[in-house]
Amino acid sequence: MNIQIINGPNLNLLGVREKSIYGDSSFESYLETLKSRYPQLNIAYYQSNVEGEIINKLHEIGFSFDGVVMNAGAYTHTSVAIADAIAAVKTPVVEVHISNVYKREEFRHHSMLAANCKGVIAGFGMDSYRLAIESLIAQ
Numbered sequence: 846m847n848i849q850i851i852n853g854p855n856l857n858l859l860g861v862r863e864k865s866i867y868g869d870s871s872f873e874s875y876l877e878t879l880k881s882r883y884p885q886l887n888i889a890y891y892q893s894n895v896e897g898e899i900i901n902k903l904h905e906i907g908f909s910f911d912g913v914v915m916n917a918g919a920y921t922h923t924s925v926a927i928a929d930a931i932a933a934v935k936t937p938v939v940e941v942h943i944s945n946v947y948k949r950e951e952f953r954h955h956s957m958l959a960a961n962c963k964g965v966i967a968g969f970g971m972d973s974y975r976l977a978i979e980s981l982i983a984q
């Protein structure tokens with residue numbers, strides 16, 4: 846099973862950025878934990894701060910991979926273009942958030958992407974990514 850994780854803007858700074866919200870682990874070290882937990886999966890990782898690059902990655906893998914775990918960061922709340930890309934590809938996308946966006950500012954309560962995703966997982970810290978992978982395995 847081929848799973849693509851896509852992280853959007855500012856998520857390259859996990860472990861450095863707003864640790865009280867996002868924790869102190871870098872994504873790279875968490876990714877190693879995920880890979881050793883699921884040796885049967887091919888887990889690919891891509892991060893970009895650029896909206897168009899996230900869309901290009903979705904186009905590239907969105908007709909061949911089995912699932913996408915997508916944390917689009919702040920683009921979640923703004924991007925019609927990423928929402929359209931999710932609708933355009935065949936691969937199911939699970940939206941994830943590290944923080945519980947519903948406990949935070951009101952502008953984080955709305956997702957432009959969620960309606961085009963298989964489902965949404967938010968608020969479980971880095972474990973949100975694992976829960977999304979579990980949902981893709983179970984599909």
Ligand code: DQA
Pocket residue numbers: 854855856916917918919920921941942943944945946953
């Ligand atoms: C986030 C929540 C977003 O509102 C925020 O802009 C992020 C991270 C999360 O993982 O909790 O960059 O997607």
